[in-house]
Each structure stands twice: as C-alpha cells, then as structure tokens.
Amino acid sequence: MLLDTRQSLETPEGALLPLTPAGFGVRILAQLLDILIRFGITAVIFIILSLLGGMGVGIALILTFLLEWFYPVFFEVTRQGRTPGKKWMGIRVVNDDGTPITFGPSLLRNLLRVVDFLPMLYLTGIIASLCNRQFKRLGDLAAGSMVIYEAPPAREPNFEVRGQLPVPADFSTDEQRALLAFAERSKYLSAERQSELATILQPLLASKDPVIAIKQMANTMVGKH
Amino acid sequence: MKQGQFEQLYQPLWQVIELQIIELEKPEGKLKGEELASFASRYRRLCHFHALAKDRHYSSHLVDKLGDLVVRGHQQLYRRKQPFMQQFTSFIVAGFPRLVREQQSYIWWATALLYIPGLLMFLAILWQPDLVYTISPPEQVSQYESMYDPQNRVLGSARDSETNVQMFGFYISNNIGVSFRTFASGILFGVGSIFFLVFNGLLMGAVAGHLTNAGFTETFFTFVVGHGSFELTAIAISGAAGLKLGYSLLAPGNLTRKESLKRASKIAIQLVYGVIVMLVIAAFIEAFWSSNNILDPWQKYLVGGFLWAIVIGYLVFSGRGLRGETATPATKDESGSARG
Numbered sequence: 259m260l261l262d263t264r265q266s267l268e269t270p271e272g273a274l275l276p277l278t279p280a281g282f283g284v285r286i287l288a289q290l291l292d293i294l295i296r297f298g299i300t301a302v303i304f305i306i307l308s309l310l311g312g313m314g315v316g317i318a319l320i321l322t323f324l325l326e327w328f329y330p331v332f333f334e335v336t337r338q339g340r341t342p343g344k345k346w347m348g349i350r351v352v353n354d355d356g357t358p359i360t361f362g363p364s365l366l367r368n369l370l371r372v373v374d375f376l377p378m379l380y381l382t383g384i385i386a387s388l389c390n391r392q393f394k395r396l397g398d399l400a401a402g403s404m405v406i407y408e409a410p411p412a413r414e415p416n417f418e419v420r421g422q423l424p425v426p427a428d429f430s431t432d433e434q435r436a437l438l439a440f441a442e443r444s445k446y447l448s449a450e451r452q453s454e455l456a457t458i459l460q461p462l463l464a465s466k467d468p469v470i471a472i473k474q475m476a477n478t479m480v481g482k483h
Numbered sequence: 484m485k486q487g488q489f490e491q492l493y494q495p496l497w498q499v500i501e502l503q504i505i506e507l508e509k510p511e512g513k514l515k516g517e518e519l520a521s522f523a524s525r526y527r528r529l530c531h532f533h534a535l536a537k538d539r540h541y542s543s544h545l546v547d548k549l550g551d552l553v554v555r556g557h558q559q560l561y562r563r564k565q566p567f568m569q570q571f572t573s574f575i576v577a578g579f580p581r582l583v584r585e586q587q588s589y590i591w592w593a594t595a596l597l598y599i600p601g602l603l604m605f606l607a608i609l610w611q612p613d614l615v616y617t618i619s620p621p622e623q624v625s626q627y628e629s630m631y632d633p634q635n636r637v638l639g640s641a642r643d644s645e646t647n648v649q650m651f652g653f654y655i656s657n658n659i660g661v662s663f664r665t666f667a668s669g670i671l672f673g674v675g676s677i678f679f680l681v682f683n684g685l686l687m688g689a690v691a692g693h694l695t696n697a698g699f700t701e702t703f704f705t706f707v708v709g710h711g712s713f714e715l716t717a718i719a720i721s722g723a724a725g726l727k728l729g730y731s732l733l734a735p736g737n738l739t740r741k742e743s744l745k746r747a748s749k750i751a752i753q754l755v756y757g758v759i760v761m762l763v764i765a766a767f768i769e770a771f772w773s774s775n776n777i778l779d780p781w782q783k784y785l786v787g788g789f790l791w792a793i794v795i796g797y798l799v800f801s802g803r804g805l806r807g808e809t810a811t812p813a814t815k816d817e818s819g820s821a822r823g
Contacts, residue, residue: 269561271530273553312645319652326656327663338508338558353563356554360563366752369667373675396670399741400728400748409551415544425542435543479542481490 265392267356275356278407279392280349282384285405289380291343296325327368334364344405354402363401370397415480417441423474426462434479441476444469486541493532500525501552507559526556577802579757584798586723586750589730593680593722597715601684601691608692618689627690631699631706651770658714659762662721666755669725670744672733676725683718705780708787709773712794713765721758724751761794 263281266274303321307314333341338358339350351359351367374383374395383395392404425434444452456468465471503522506514514522533549570578583590608614615624661679668675694703731747732740768790 269530269553269557271527271553271557273530273533273550273557275554275557276550312649316645316648316650316652319649319656323652323656323659327660352558355561357558357562362749362752365755366748369663369752369755370670372664372667373670400670400744401752402745402748409554427540429540431537431540431543431546434540435547438543480544 263391263393269356277352277356277404280405280407281393282380282387282395284347284349284407285344285393286380288341288343288347288349291346292330292341295342296329299325330368330371331361331364334359334368335361348408349405350408351403351405354404359403363403367395367397367401367403370395370400373397415442415476417444417473417476419470419473419477421474422478423465423471425475425478437472438476438479441473444473484539486536486539486545489536489539489541490545496525496528497532497549497552500529500556504552504555504559508555523560526560529553529556574753574756575760578753579760580798580801581803582750582753583720583757586727586754589723589726590720593676593719593726596677596680596722597684597719599684600681601688604685604688605692605695608689609695612693612696615689615693618685624693627694628697628699631694631702633699633702647770647774650774651766654766654769655763658718658766659759662718662758662762663755665718666721666725666728666751666758669722669728669751670732671729673726673729676722676729679725680719680722687715701780705783705787706773708784709790710765710769712787712790713761713768716794716798717758717761717765720754720761724754724758727751727754 263279265277265279267277268274300322303318303325307318307321310317330341334351337345339352344350351364353359353363371383374380374386374397376382380395383397386395386399387393390399392398394404398404425437429437440455447455452469453467456472459472460468463471500522503514503518503525507522513519529549530553533546533553536546536549604614604618619627661683665676665679665683668679691703694700727747728744728751731743735743738746772786
C-alpha cells in the first residue's frame, strides 16, 4: 500500500490508528456547501430583522459576524469536527493525535482561513496542503489539526456467490484484504477482467474457477454462506 | 483458537464496548460512575483483542471491525477536556494579564508599530494638511469631517437607542474582524500584522491630525478617548499575537518551523481570546457612551482617563498576587480523559 495516503498513528496501547487525510478537492466542495448554507441563513436573518429598523440591523450585523467567523468553530467543536458541509462530504477535523478537535485549535485554524484564502480562492492553502503528507493548510499547521475521511459505515457485503472455501492459512492480513477488496469490487469489473485478475492466483488456489474460489473465500472471511 | 470460537467467546464483550462508545459519541451522552470507570479497562482489552486478531491472521473483516472500534474508542478515551468555558473567570482575572506580561516584548513592538506611525502622521498633517489625502480618499475625508462637525452633532444626544444598537453591531463586526485579520496575517512571517498595525496607526493619526486642523478637536477627542483605551490596546495585542506567529517561523531556534509555529500558536490564540473580550467591551462603550453628548467635555475626558487607567492597571497588575498557577495555561489542554 505504498501509494496510499493512509497514515498510521501509534496509540499508548500500541494499536495503530489508520487515518486517511482528505485533500483539497473534497474540502473545497465541503466549503462550498458551507458557504451556501451560511449565505442562506444570512439572507433569512436580514429579511426578518430588517423589519425591526435600526435595532434589527444591529442584531443582524452581530449575527452575521458570528456566522462569518464562528460558524465552523461552533460545528467543529460540538459535532466532533464536522461542519454540515464536511459531514455531507464524509470528512471531519481532528487533532494531530486523532482526538476530536477542541475550541482553541478550531478557532485558530478558522481564523487563519483568511490567510489561506490569499491571494484568492484558497491558493495559499492549496499550495501549503500540497507540501506536506497530511494535506494541512497553514491553519492546520498552526493549530495542529488535520482533516480526515470518516471510516465509511460497514456495509452488508454481497458477493453473489454461495458457499464457503477455507482461506489458505499462510495468507497475511493484507493479502486477505486484497482478496476481499477483489470480491467487493468485482461488480464494477467485467467478467473477462475478473477472470483475468483471478487467474494470476491460480497457482496458489488450484481450483476450477478462481473467481468463484476467491469469492467463496471472501464469504468465509465475512461469515456468509 | 479458531476464529469462529474467538468470535463466539468475545462477541458479547465487543458489543458492550461498542454501546459504550456510541453513548460517549453523542453530544449529550454520558456514562455514569461504574460504567465510565470501566471504560478505560474495556478499551484496553479491545486493543488486546485487535492485536491478537491481527497477529493470528484472522480474517481481515474481523480485524478491520475491531480496528474501527479501537479508533473510535481512542477518540473518546483521549479526547481533550475543553477547559475554556469553565476557566473563563480565572483566565480573565489572572491568565490573560499574566500572558500579556509574559509576552511583553511582542506587545511593545506591536504598540510601537501602531502608535509611532500614527504620531508621525499626526504631526506631519499638522504641518502639511494635504498629506491626509495620501491615506484617505477625499470623499472619506469629508465624511469624517461631517461626522465630527460640532454643527451637525449627529453623534449627539439626538441619537436614539435604536441607532446605538445598530452601531454596536457595526463596531462588533468591524473591529473584531479587523483584529482577527491583524492576528491571522501575522503567519506570513509577521508581514501582515506589521502592515495592519502601521496602516491603522497611520489612518488614526491622519484623521486626528486632519480634524485638529479643521478645529473639531473637542467633538473628536471626547468621542474616542473612552473606547480607545480598550480598542487600541486590543488591536495592539492582536498584532502582537500575529507577530509571535511570524517570529516563530523566522526564528524557530532548536525546533522545526512546524513545531515552533504550533507552540507559538497555542499561546497566541489565548491572547486572541482576551482581545475578543476587550473589543466587545470597547464596542459597548463606543456605541452607548462615546456617542453621548449630554455631558461636558471635561467629564468625558475624566471617564476616558479612568478607562485608560483601568486597562493599563489591569494588564500590569491583575493576577500578580495569585500563586500556584503558571502564567502559560498552554498545558491545560493536555490533560486528557473521557468526559465524566
């Protein structure tokens, strides 16, 4: 998995936490969603409060100020690192040690957003994020935070093959993962490509139809019949 | 042990800990007493099972499932306390002024960058009135003139409470926004903070100088003397916080630049907390007191001087007497534990 962006973080218990940093593409989409939401709220605030005259304008100014600077901070701190836009895109902000982000770092990374935005359209932030392995923009570097992908919720696997076959005992965990990944992705591959890939393993599997053999092994791994 | 046996034997334990994690992940979710106390040891057992499953080459599906639980458990067990709100009072009384004193070299630099260009501009405009147009476009200048023209008295007692609230909102969003930008742009090796400090100083000096030439000194200085204490000091402090970020990148010492920046930001952001509070106070004074024209000028100068004395006295003396706390509260964040 050398080409992967996945990072491992060692915990005090000696477990390795897999974290996958999110790049700027998905983060820009999340940001666009957040901007749309904020824009909508601002419009509603002004329409309602402008009916109240000067008092209303004052309150509206304070609310839009809070919305501009503290909208991301509020959601990141209370929703375990997810603003609505980030939640939609399946990403979240965490501290460097993988724990949910706290108030100080969240405020810091969102204040530094104005610098990351310079000179336009987050150019500084994009360049900064391309210069390190965790895709950190300047705000993340200062705050000690990073944006990661959420682990997708476990799906009910279905490999369209019945029966089980024991997995050879000398397959390592990563090799097992490769078999499982093949079975999961096989519905996106043509039958010819499937058998082409599976035939590579034929010397090890020694079965009549390697595609079915692999899928049956996958069944064994996830405990399906 | 076969994988099937392993799963059958320990499945109930995993389910218990998964339920606990789900409970902890809820915003309001809390585990009580016994349950909470047992969470740490359950989590460590979970790590143990995860390591066993990996080592015994059980199927990746099981390993990944346990791994996912480990990640989520880790996040709950080691989540940092959020001490800001609880320790707010002690921060205001002692933490913030102590921090300002501790970082005073940055504060002095920022103060100099704000006031010296301002003073020079002020004197220059008294000598050469047209210099005001190097800083401000003519329309802006005439706007300042009409604002402080004693004939107009738009800022006077005639202003009703509704306008006051409107201006309060404006001052909050404008001034705090300016101070946030002054701080944040410091990460560009300090250049941004220096720019904003000098620019604000020049603008301030230009307006003061121009209005002095126009003979509006009384309306102008009675207006600014009150809230200036909190506002200018806060801008200087936010600039100082920005300079600290910039300096940490320029001169990281024995640390890597990244680590140096991280440590400096931890302190700088706490200066920003204090700045926010000061600017809210300043906006309040500006909207509800400074615009009040019923009082005589000497009364406004007296109160203004009193406010300056409060700000300076607070930053110089507050929190000196209390013992047993470190001035740098940066370590507060690091005590991790599950919420209780």
